[in-house]
Amino acid sequence: LLREHGYEVAGGVLYFAASRERVPVNFDDALIEQTHAAITGLRALAQAALPPEPLTESPKCPRCSLVGICQPDEIAFLRHQSGELRPPYVADPHALPLHVQTPRAYLRKEGDCMVVEVEREKIMEARLADVSQVVVYGGGGMTTPLLHELLNRGIPVTWLSYGGWLMGHTVGAGHHNVEVRTDQYRASFDPEKCLALARGLVAAKIRNCRTLLRRNWRGSEPEVPPDLLLSLKEDSRHAERATSLATLLGVEGSAAARYFANFGRLLKADELGAFAFAERNRRPPRDPVNALLSFAYSMLTREWLVVLSAVGLDAYRGFYHQQRFARPALALDLMEPFRPLIADSVVITAINNGELGAADFVRAAGGCALTDRGRRAFIAAFERRMATEVIHPLFGYAASYRRLLEVQARLLIRWLAGEIPEYPNFTTR
Incomplete structure (x- = not known):
């Protein structure tokens, strides 16, 4: 470019930071031709349907x-x-989600910062560079300039009801690699691929439920009853051998019944007055523990929505969960092994550590929900769990749970493209 504009450029200098060396490079005709060939190759690679090996x-x-x-x-x-x-x-990105649940909160842009106001009074300010996503509960809103800035920066906005139900998801132009979604749609119409992925997801979920029982047991017996552990182990094996999605649903239901029948034994005995748990119920949850479980699953679904959008997958086209209008089936699929490890674990920790009490819940119309203070405390506990670093059981390196969700999503892309023989599910001991 410099030569085309009349400048004489005979060479340049390469600087190697590690060795602090400067190496002069002469721009001869052979090097220029080699550079043009490399640029042509890069452009062809960028337009190719498949990534390089x-x-x-x-x-x-x-x-x-x-x-x-x-x-x-x-x-x-x-x-x-x-x-x-x-x-x-x-490294895990330093940016974190911003949860806005204050009634009538209004967000606006001020320079490179996001300002949260309530009735024109500033209550907080955050640098946009420090925000990974914005989660708005209830009737909160934001200015158009702020929304445009969030879209330009690729920061998603999730809209939830006051109770934490997912209402919508605002993202930018989205991932441009359509081949990722093409592979996903093609596989979703292949019954064998759907069953293969679903078997692994359910088996991993059951194994992780079994691990959570062993780690957190507080029942009258000193250890988890061996017959319970054996039954869950058999359920996991049956899931791996299921011959249809209907059979797999039955195996998952049987394992879930065993697991939740003993979930109350993972909670501290002195907390059982406020947090007595007999069975899993929802829509609406009728007791504090079920309210926490439902809210935790909603938050985990949101995390997967953000990850799937970032990597280019369609969160609404799944393999195990049946397609239904407005149902994020793929998010529900991939979160299965992480339900006990993230959502259930947060519920147990928040109760056993005394972060929540009976005053943090309100009962009305046959249901039970968190108060504003209770929701803030639980969101803080959830974010701590997402930031917790664990060792990947297969690869051996440490990463936060939030980072691991992205790792698993990208491994799914590789499996869908046929680059790896099977999708490696995340399990822990």
Whole structure:
């Protein structure tokens, strides 16, 4: 470009930060031709329907900003079940969700910040760079300039009812790689692929429920009854061998009945007065524990909606959960193994640590719901859980639960494209 505009450019300098070396480079005809060929190749690659093959043990990968997207070590490991996985040098983003539940709250843009006002009085301010998503409860609103800025930055806005029911999701232009969704739609019409994915999801969920019982048992017996653990283990095996989605639904229902029949034994005995739990009920939940479970599942669904939108998948086209208007079937599919690990775990922790009490709930019209204070306390507990770092059982590196959701979503994309033999579900011991 400089030469075309009349400048004489004989060469340049490459600077290597690690060794602090400057290497002069002469711009001869051969190098210019090689550069043009590389640019042509990059343009062709950008227009290709399929991504390039991941590099194998390249020293360039661990510190690359795209390593969390192409996942070279993970793909190679899943294909060959061998090799050492190098932890990617991609930190969890520092930005966090902003939950706005104050009645009549109004959000506006002020420079590079977001301001929350109630009746024209500023109650808080947050830098847009520190916000990963905005969650608005009830009748909150925002200005058009702020909404435009959020869309430009790729920050999604989720709209919930006062009780936490998902009402809608505002995102930008969306992911431009239509091939990802093409693979998803094609697989969703393949009964064998649907069943294969669903079996793994349900089996992983049951195994994680079993783990949660072992870790948090507070029943009258010193340990979880062996017959209960054995039954759940058998349920997991039956799920892996299910021959139809209908059979799988039956296995999941049987395991859920065993699990929730003993869920109350995971709570502290001195808290059972306010948090007595007999069975799972919903729509509406009739007691505090069920109110917390329903709210936690709603929050986990929202997290998956955000992740699926970011990676280019359609949250409303699933494989296990049947398609229904306005039902985020894929989000419900992929959250199955994480229900006990994130949602149920937050409920147990919030109750056993005394973060919630009887005064944090209100009963009306046969249902039970959280008060504003109770919702704030539970949201804080949920966000702490999402930020908790755990070791990936298959890959061996540490990542927060929020980051792991994205890892799993991108692995699903690889499976849908036929790049790995099976989708690796997340389970913990």
